[in-house]
Structures are given as C-alpha cells and as structure tokens.
Amino acid sequence: MHELPVTEGILKTVIETSERNGARRITAINLVIGELSSIVDDSIQFYFDLLSQGTLAENAALHFRREPTIVICLDCAHRFNATAPLESQCPQCGGAHLQVKGSRDFFIESIEVEDEDTGR
Numbered sequence: 001m002h003e004l005p006v007t008e009g010i011l012k013t014v015i016e017t018s019e020r021n022g023a024r025r026i027t028a029i030n031l032v033i034g035e036l037s038s039i040v041d042d043s044i045q046f047y048f049d050l051l052s053q054g055t056l057a058e059n060a061a062l063h064f065r066r067e068p069t070i071v072i073c074l075d076c077a078h079r080f081n082a083t084a085p086l087e088s089q090c091p092q093c094g095g096a097h098l099q100v101k102g103s104r105d106f107f108i109e110s111i112e113v114e115d116e117d118t119g120r
C-alpha cells in the first residue's frame with residue numbers, strides 16, 4: 001500500500017499549480033494510472049478526501065483513467081497491450097526480448113479550477 005505518499009504528492013502538486021495560476025478552488029483532478037500499476041483508485045480517493053480538507057482541493061472530483069501499457073517485441077516488432085502479470089514472451093513469435101512502453105505508475109493529466117473571475 002503506497003497510496004498515501006502518492007496521494008500526498010498529487011495534492012501537493014495540484015495545490016502548488018493552482019496557487020501559481022491564482023485559482024480559488026480546484027474542482028476536478030484528472031489522473032492517468034498505468035494498467036500495470038498497483039495503485040488502487042478507491043484508496044487514492046479515501047486519502048484524498050482526508051488530506052484535502054481545508055485546502056484548495058477540498059471536494060474536488062477525482063477522475064481516473066487507466067492507460068494500457070504497450071509491449072513491443074524486439075524480435076518481430078509485434079506490439080501488444082500488457083496485462084498483469086507482465087508476460088515474458090511475445091505471443092506472436094515467442095521471443096523474450098520485450099520492451100515495455102508506457103507508464104507503470106501514474107501522472108496528473110490535468111486539473112480543473114475556478115479562478116477569481118469566474119467564481120460565484
């Protein structure tokens with residue numbers, strides 16, 4: 001379980017970004033999580049609700065998108081989506097020289113904010 005430090009990192013990043021841009025409130029955070037990541041959406045949401053209290057990000061909606069991880073076979077150039085557990089052989093030629101592309105972890109794709117001007 002490493003969602004707590006991950007969530008702290010997300011919160012820190014979005015708050016810093018929002019403050020730099022003069023945002024008054026963060027309304028939504030769009031996160032991309034790699035298909036092979038062990039991060040659990042519900043745990044992020046849980047910690048986020050807890051940690052965001054009293055911050056700009058309080059009550060922001062978290063949107064999760066799972067991004068497939070692409071594996072490329074270096075023997076036959078076949079590309080396929082990796083699923084956990086990660087395959088060690090190319091399904092097409094049986095080659096073992098595989099290159100994994102794409103994030104295994106996560107990143108913040110975008111955030112949605114309300115700034116001073118458009119606030120109610």
Ligand SMILES: [Zn+2]
Nearest residue numbers: 073076090093
């Ligand atoms: Zn192959």
